[in-house]
Amino acid sequence: MVQVEGLETLLENHPFFEGFDADTLALLAGCGVNERFGPGDYVFHEGSDADKVYIVRHGTVSIEAKVPGLDRVSLQTLQEDDVLGWSSLVTPYRYTFxxxxxSLLRVVSLDAACLRKKFEADHELGYLVLNRVVAMMAERLQAARLQMLDLYQPKGGQM
Amino acid sequence: MAEASTHPAANPAALRAPEPPARGAADPMRPRRFRIARLRRELADTFTLELEPLDGAGMHFKPGQFNMLYVFGVGEVPISISGDPADPSVLVHTTRAVGTVTNAMNRLKAGQSIGIRGPFGTHWPAEAAHGDDVLIVAGGIGLAPLRPLIHTVLAERDRFGKVLILYGARTPEDILFTRELKAWRGRFDMSVHVTVDRATGAWNGHVGVVTRLIKMGGFDPGNTSAFVCGPEAMMRFCLTALAEKGVREERMFISMERNMKCAVGVCGHCQWGGHFVCRDGPVFRFDKVADIFRVWEL
Structure with missing residues (x-):
């Protein structure tokens, strides 16, 4: 009980849940648990079952792909105030990277099956959370497109 | 709005730099000879020239201004000054070799000479940011024109609130002025965040576009002056991110790059809407050019 109250507060203080009322936070916190990862630890692997959403509270996590000849390539880093693992809320529920x-990473991990069950039972809750997830995905998509532009690539010319 | 109108940046003329020193003002079309005192390799394609005037007269300039650099027998290009405005005895230019003239410049050796006209153009109005948090957002080689501003701000550190540098580069190997960035990050009175678009191996810093650093905050948007320099597309998204954070357009400053030839607002090569970038820029207060900033045909 004490831990659930603590998680509610942690979620309340996270920007992703800004504006959520206490009842909603309590409902979501019921799916959560505190976790920590040491530097270099893998939070999840590409292709594995996506079973958790991670609310990053502290530290940095790198989203990576293994590329032959390049070892691992970091595509984006996420910090506190970010959310990791949206694949667990979208079929086929597999992590894509x-x-x-x-660094030392502290998160609140939310059990995705638990969340999905609550979303099915309460569509309003589902809409509320997934609306934020879509906004987050849109921001990441825009960032990925910007990276694709390769803006800092030298341009030739008379100069 | 009342607050905006009393802000020093409200006066566009404040951006206009003072006339160049008498020697340059006599004939702005006539280059002076400078000797290459030092040539420093910054990156694979980027180099810094430290230049000393053969006539002994230093060059006073303001942060953000540019010179026309003439490689004798090859051609002339506009390059921003990247040195410390407090030291007029050494003229510093950091350049990326991307074309005929800059590649020829890259082949020069210490001791050889080069022609210089300038300084020209408007400047980063550090004085307009007194009392504000200062947010310096740079992308790629865009850090070079902002470097004199960083020197100026740090020389008058007490006049400003928080000072943040947000810098985006292509890869960790493309980060410019690494040693200085580390030194600035080591200070207790400023923050430096660097991000790269992609990284492999041992890089443990940020990965992602520089706009994400803006979203991380760490400054008071209502009392922040933002100075942005980099590729135009990068600046466009940064300005949007700054506006979403609450930074006002009249407190945003950008540096534009155009094909400048005469550098004195005569030839028209660098015309941008109703502006000549060489004379009315390269530094613009964003609200003064917001209506044409997203017009591709200009």
Whole structure:
């Protein structure tokens, strides 16, 4: 009971849940648990069952892909105030990249099956959370597109 | 709005730099000879020239201004000054070799000479940011034109609130001025965040676009002056991110790059809407050019 109250507070203080009322936070916190990962630890691997959403409270996590000849390539880093693991809320519920803690990482992990069950039972709750998830995915998509532009690549010319 | 109108940045003329020193003002089309005192390799394609005037007269300039650099027999290009405005005895230019003239410049050796006209153009108005948090956002080689501003801000550190440098580069190997960035990050009175678009191996810093660093905050948006320099597309998204954070357009400053030739607002090569970038820029207060900033045909 004490831990659940603590998780509610942690969620309340996280920007992703800004504006959520106490009842909703309590409902979500019921799916959560505190976790920590050491530097270099993998939070999840590409292709594995996506069973958790991670609310990053502290530290940095790198989203990576293994590329032959390049070892691992970091595509994006996430810090406190970010959310990791949206694949667990979207079919086929498999993580699409590796996630590796760059530094000590503290998270609240939310059990995705538990969340999905609550979303099915309460569509309003589902809409509320997934609306935030879509906004987060849109921001990441825009960032990925910007990275694709390779803006800092030298341009030739007379100069 | 009342607060905006009393802000020093409200006066566009404040951006206009003072006239160049008498020697340059006499004939702005005539280059002076400078000797390459030092040539420093920064990156694979980027180098810094430290230049000393053969006539002995130093060059006073303001942060953000540029010079026309003439490689004799090859051509002339506009390059921002990247040195410390407090030291007019050494003129510093950091350049990426991307074309005919800059590649020829890259082949020069210490002791050889080069022609210089300038300084030209408007400047980063550090004085307009007194009392504000200072947010310096740079992308790629765009850190070079902002370096004099960083020197100026740090020389008058007490006049500003928080000072943040947000810098985006292509890869860890493309980070410019690494030694200085580390030194600045080591200070207790400023923050430096560096991100790269992609990384492999041992890099443990941020990965992602520089706009994400803006979203991380760490400054008071309502009392922040933001100075942005980099590729135009990068600046566009940064300005949007700054506006979403609550930074006002009249407190955002950008540096534009155009094909400048005469550098004195005569030839028209660098015309951008109703502006000549060489004369009215390269530094613009964003609200003064917001209406044309996203017009591709200009």
């Amino acid at each position: 590796d996630a590796r803690a760059v």
